[in-house]
Amino acid sequence: MRRARSEIVGRAVRSAVRNPGRTVLTMLGLAIGVGAFLAMVSFGTGARGSVVEQFELLGTRVVYIRTNVNRHDFQGIAKPLTDADAEALRRDAMTVERVVPRITEAYNVKSDYATFPTKVTGTTPEFVDVREWPMLMGGMFDDTDVQQRAKVAVIGTTIVRRLFGASDPVGRTITIGANLPCRIIGVLVSKGEQTTGEDMDEIVLIPETTYEAFFGMPIGYHELILQVPHLGLLETAMAEAVPIMRRTHRLSDNEKDDFRVVSPAQAVRLARFVANIFTGLLVGIATVSLLVGGIGVMNIQLVSVAERTQEIGIRSAIGASPRQILVQFLAEAVVLSFTGSVAGVALGWLASSLVARAMAWSPNLSLLTIVGAAAFGTSVGVAFGYLPARRAAQLEPIEALRHE
Amino acid sequence: MSGFSIVETQGIRKEFPNMTAPVIDDVSLTIDAGEIVALMGPSGSGKSTLLNILGCLDGPTAGTYSLGGRDVSTLSARERAWVRLHYIGFIFQSFHLISDHTVLENVTLPLYYAGVDRHERELRARELIERVGLSHRLSHRPSQLSGGEKQRVAIARAVSGQPRLLLADEPTGALDTRTGNEVMDLLLEIHQTRSLTLIIVTHDPEVAEFCHRKIFLRDGKITTARNGHAPSA
Numbered sequence: 068m069r070r071a072r073s074e075i076v077g078r079a080v081r082s083a084v085r086n087p088g089r090t091v092l093t094m095l096g097l098a099i100g101v102g103a104f105l106a107m108v109s110f111g112t113g114a115r116g117s118v119v120e121q122f123e124l125l126g127t128r129v130v131y132i133r134t135n136v137n138r139h140d141f142q143g144i145a146k147p148l149t150d151a152d153a154e155a156l157r158r159d160a161m162t163v164e165r166v167v168p169r170i171t172e173a174y175n176v177k178s179d180y181a182t183f184p185t186k187v188t189g190t191t192p193e194f195v196d197v198r199e200w201p202m203l204m205g206g207m208f209d210d211t212d213v214q215q216r217a218k219v220a221v222i223g224t225t226i227v228r229r230l231f232g233a234s235d236p237v238g239r240t241i242t243i244g245a246n247l248p249c250r251i252i253g254v255l256v257s258k259g260e261q262t263t264g265e266d267m268d269e270i271v272l273i274p275e276t277t278y279e280a281f282f283g284m285p286i287g288y289h290e291l292i293l294q295v296p297h298l299g300l301l302e303t304a305m306a307e308a309v310p311i312m313r314r315t316h317r318l319s320d321n322e323k324d325d326f327r328v329v330s331p332a333q334a335v336r337l338a339r340f341v342a343n344i345f346t347g348l349l350v351g352i353a354t355v356s357l358l359v360g361g362i363g364v365m366n367i368q369l370v371s372v373a374e375r376t377q378e379i380g381i382r383s384a385i386g387a388s389p390r391q392i393l394v395q396f397l398a399e400a401v402v403l404s405f406t407g408s409v410a411g412v413a414l415g416w417l418a419s420s421l422v423a424r425a426m427a428w429s430p431n432l433s434l435l436t437i438v439g440a441a442a443f444g445t446s447v448g449v450a451f452g453y454l455p456a457r458r459a460a461q462l463e464p465i466e467a468l469r470h471e
Numbered sequence: 472m473s474g475f476s477i478v479e480t481q482g483i484r485k486e487f488p489n490m491t492a493p494v495i496d497d498v499s500l501t502i503d504a505g506e507i508v509a510l511m512g513p514s515g516s517g518k519s520t521l522l523n524i525l526g527c528l529d530g531p532t533a534g535t536y537s538l539g540g541r542d543v544s545t546l547s548a549r550e551r552a553w554v555r556l557h558y559i560g561f562i563f564q565s566f567h568l569i570s571d572h573t574v575l576e577n578v579t580l581p582l583y584y585a586g587v588d589r590h591e592r593e594l595r596a597r598e599l600i601e602r603v604g605l606s607h608r609l610s611h612r613p614s615q616l617s618g619g620e621k622q623r624v625a626i627a628r629a630v631s632g633q634p635r636l637l638l639a640d641e642p643t644g645a646l647d648t649r650t651g652n653e654v655m656d657l658l659l660e661i662h663q664t665r666s667l668t669l670i671i672v673t674h675d676p677e678v679a680e681f682c683h684r685k686i687f688l689r690d691g692k693i694t695t696a697r698n699g700h701a702p703s704a
Binding site: 074082085086377378380381382383384385386387388389390391463464465468 | 583584628
């Protein structure tokens with residue numbers, strides 16, 4: 068039985084080899100279908116990965132409370148974000164691990180060589196923790212620096228390049244604004260550009276106390292960054308933070324919030340959702356292209372059955388049973404679909420590697436996806452090959468013989 | 472030649488849906504095992520249709536047909552295929568070899584469908600191909616052969632399954648006289664050595680002269696059946 072099966076396949080292979088034109092045409096549809104399928108899955112996965120990665124640069128376990136002071140779209144008088152708010156959140160919000168205040172304004176920053184207009188941020192040492200931002204050189208300022216209003220700064224690599232070129236900035240001094248000289252004690256690792264085009268590395272951090280002493284803080288902090296222990300607690304943290312903020316801002320029940328609660332995790336979730344839709348769409352298109360490939364197999368096999376009507380008649384006259392003829396044509400469909408699918412895997416893999424290289428994604432086609440696509444392609448081809456094979460098996464031998 | 476009849480039909484009729492008159496009308500005939508019979512008649516007389524029924528390519532609309540003592544008039548398509556495979560060999564005017572198969576592959580085909588294993592199949596086919604004088608053409612394609620050679624391959628294929636009934640539809644019709652005679656000689660020789668029954672549809676009186684008996688058909692009916700001269704073996 069085993070030998071008989073291998074012989075059926077052998078005959079199908081020989082038939083395919085002896086009719087190269089027909090073979091290539093049949094395989095082409097499926098090869099393109101399977102190739103497109105793999106490429107689409109790979110593009111989708113890669114695109115999703117890079118979208119999510121972009122958002123994760125911002126830190127995902129965080130909630131931002133932003134000030135409404137000086138915002139045009141806020142009706143009414145908003146109270147500034149203060150240390151009292153931060154303290155209340157630290158004390159009363161059970162799901163909040165850290166509260167980090169931040170104020171950022173534009174200043175000129177000078178070194179001995181250059182001046183660079185940029186943004187300067189006053190914050191606390193935990194800023195680098197909530198943003199999950201390691202140091203490239205030196206270290207972050209600490210609580211003692213904050214208490215003592217130390218004139219120290221931690222800067223990003225863009226600032227280093229603009230103000231110091233290639234030389235080591237740690238231990239050197241920059242002047243912020245007119246009269247705040249700060250010693251550089253650390254450099255943050257590069258995070259590159261965000262999807263918005265914003266350069267994450269254009270950053271100057273100083274202790275918030277130092278900032279307040281030199282530049283004042285008439286409208287309070289711009290935001291309070293709240294970190295939660297894990298993503299699942301984000302919603303709870305947001306629900307907890309709002310009443311605490313309302314209390315410290317002494318808002319009555321009929322007053323609206325005079326601050327905004329924003330979470331990049333929501334954006335990440337949205338981005339993931341959009342990326343999933345995107346991937347689903349691509350896979351949908353790819354599936355359709357695979358089905359079209361299958362229909363191609365069917366068409367060519369139908370043409371092939373029509374072309375070979377007389378041959379089928381001869382085989383039938385010799386004594387081939389309808390089943391044997393069905394098996395012959397199905398075997399050809401199996402061989403063509405399988406070979407076509409394997410060629411498609413090669414095509415898809417090539418396309419996805421090229422794109423992955425161009426986009427600097429890591430290769431993301433799993434063995435399971437590849438085997439699955441090949442198996443799917445083969446089954447599609449065989450399923451669509453069944454109809455023509457059955458048609459061949461049901462031909463009347465006399466009619467078939469007479470066919471020229 | 473021998474006592475028992477291999478083909479026995481009674482009142483066979485064949486009608487086609489879009490024709491008013493039956494193509495075969497009440498044909499009863501008996502052919503003994505080992506006979507050579509010529510089936511003659513003008514075109515449209517129904518000889519091909521009769522041959523198709525005798526060859527189990529088609530079933531009769533009415534009447535009975537018993538082949539080798541077995542009633543084959545009401546078989547399914549699958550059963551008729553089985554009977555063709557084991558009892559019947561066909562030779563056609565236009566050879567009907569499979570064009571992308573070699574000579575060897577064409578001749579082994581009935582044995583393949585009968586489930587004979589590869590080694591045995593090729594052994595038997597090679598022997599037959601040698602018998603028809605084409606050993607030097609084993610791996611040629613039909614397109615590389617002359618008409619006479621093609622018909623020799625077709626004869627080898629028709630008898631490779633060791634059928635008891637050999638049906639030839641104008642076997643020399645597409646060949647020149649000399650080649651035709653050679654093919655006829657081969658057929659007669661094979662008939663002799665394999666002790667099979669041979670029915671030949673032909674227009675050619677010369678071919679018919681080789682046969683033991685001639686059956687004339689006109690408008691689907693047998694008009695006369697008379698004995699020819701038996702060939703000297």
